[in-house]
Amino acid sequence: MSLQEAIAADSVNELYSLIEQDENILDHGSEGPFPNTPLHVAAEQGKTKVAMEIATLKPPFARKLNRGGYIPMHLALQKKHYRTVRTLMTLDPELVRVRGRGGITPLHFVAGERGDNGWDNMELLELLAEFLSACKLSIEDLTNQCETAVHVAVRTGNNEAFKVLFGWLKRVHLTRILDWKDQHGDTVLHIAASEKQPEIMKLLIGYTAVKAKNFRGRTALDIFQENPSGDQDLAKRSRRLGRRAITPTLSLSQFFSKELTSFEKCANFFRIPDESARNIILLVSSLIAAATYQAALTPPGGYLQDSSSNPTANSTVVTANSSSVATRKTHGARDSIRRRSGLYGYAMLNSLAFFASIATIWATTFTVEANPLFHIPIPLLCLAYSVSLIVQTPQDREVVAIYLLVLAVFCLIAVFGVPVLWRSTFWQQISGVRLVIFGENEAIGN
Structure with a gap:
């Protein structure tokens, strides 16, 4: 029996019998930059058992492009062998990111493909969801037209696939990808307006920048108004959005030409490029914060156990190393033994260490x-x-109280307010140019 016959029979035993006779049998015809490996043949025929064995024995075969520009998973998808696709994905989830002909990954293919019937379409939608779950970063992959899987789904009119992608993006907080632009500068909203897809446009409004312009200087609202879909509700919403002030958008060159904002300068000052060093600093700072917080709850010397207004009264104290008689002063239960300057000095030093770590x-x-x-x-x-x-x-606490309250208010503003304000300005400002940078890097890398 030949190798082709063993693959056609989906016989693992015959495959190993052939390997015993010729240990290089899988390599025959698999040399060269674009070989049609035995794994390509098995995947195209949907022979899942043999494909699994060959992929296990020869993992590089799963990523090789044949002369048509496809990996085995592409071929299995084209022939609707979904069981084989899932098997290959279990061996290597990153296969859904391999770019083939036209830069199309298996994720792009599934996003743009619609089944011949209800069952077939359901299988494709399930595969799409499984691809996203298995490899989250696959959503960032671009075709040679700088299109994400969302672009592909909208351009091909695959509304069901778009809803899967859109729902997943919302759940994993990646809706910023909806503002990414293709080679024409079109976002998903631009494409939906061009293809007259009001249902998709309604879903996108509120999650995308409706005033973003493509490379022809047109917004999605401009495109919609030139080619109305007949949806009255969407027409009213578009007119309402059109009356709002247009927020100017920056090109990549304009963004780079601008002076650094105060937030960017602050970020550059605090940025620690080395992730391992940042993790060590966070660990040490967290330990110091925990230790100083605990020290504030248990001051040196401990607490007085009872209350007294009699200057001559004796009081039993709780300390770490003694049970001496309290000083001849009025005190309350649970007051610290250390009084005035000694306690204040300790509290100030401990507070400095605590707030420095924070x-x-x-x-x-x-x-x-x-x-x-x-x-x-x-x-x-x-x-x-x-x-x-x-x-x-104890006593004379007003000065210390004011000092500590000022520190607390400062921490509220600095620790919570500044990062929120930072994200609401800087990250939104660069979101429009981020795809351009990413797209150029993809083009350079490929």
Whole structure:
């Protein structure tokens, strides 16, 4: 039996029998830059068992392009062998990112393909969802036309695939990709307006920049008004959006020509390029914050156990190393043994260490694209620390209370307000040019 016959029979035993006779049998005809490997043949025929064995024995075959510009997964998709596609994906999820003919990845193919019947279409939608779940970064891959999978779905009128992609982008907080532009400068909204797809336009409004212009200087609203779809609700919404002030958009050259904003200068000052160093700094700062917070709750010497207004009264104290008699002064239960200057000095030094560690955590994470909710616990921790010191400070506490409250308010503004303001300005400002940078890098890299 020949190798072709073993593949046609989907016989793993016959495959290994042939390998025993000739250990290089899988390599015959697989040399050269664009070979049609046995894995290509098995995938195109939908012989899942043999394809799995060959991909296991020869993993590089799964990424090789044949003379037609396709990897085995492309061929299996074209022939609707979805079981074979899933099998190959389990071996290497990154296969959904391999660019073939026209820069089309398996994800692009599935996003633009519609089934011949209901069952076939459902299988394609399930594959699309599985591709996205298996390899999140695949959504950022571009074709040779600088199109994402979302562009492809809208351009081909595949509304079901678009809804899957759109729902996934919202759930993983990647809706910024909807503003990415293709080689003509068109966003997904531009394409939906050109293709007269009001249903998609309604979904996109609120998640995309409706005033973004393509390379011909036209917005999606301009395109829609020139080619109305007949949807009255969408027409009303477009007129309402058209009356709003247009926010100027920057080209890539204009963006680079601008002076650095104060936020950008601050980010550059605090930026730590080395991720490992940043992680070490965060770890050490977190340990210092935890230690100083605990030290504020347990001041040196401990607390007085009872209350007294009698200057001559004796009081039992709780300390780490003694149970001496309290000083001849009025005191309250749970007051610290250390009084006035000694306690204030200790509190000030401990507070400096605590707030310095908090400031380090804030500065280190300042340029990280994290969810704004990440910054909420930090000012709350600062408030809790300040309140604990205010409660513990005996007598003449007004000066210390004012000092600590000022620090707490500063931390609220710096730790929470500044990062939120930063993201609401800088990141939105560069979102329009980010695709252009990404697209140029893709073109250079390929």
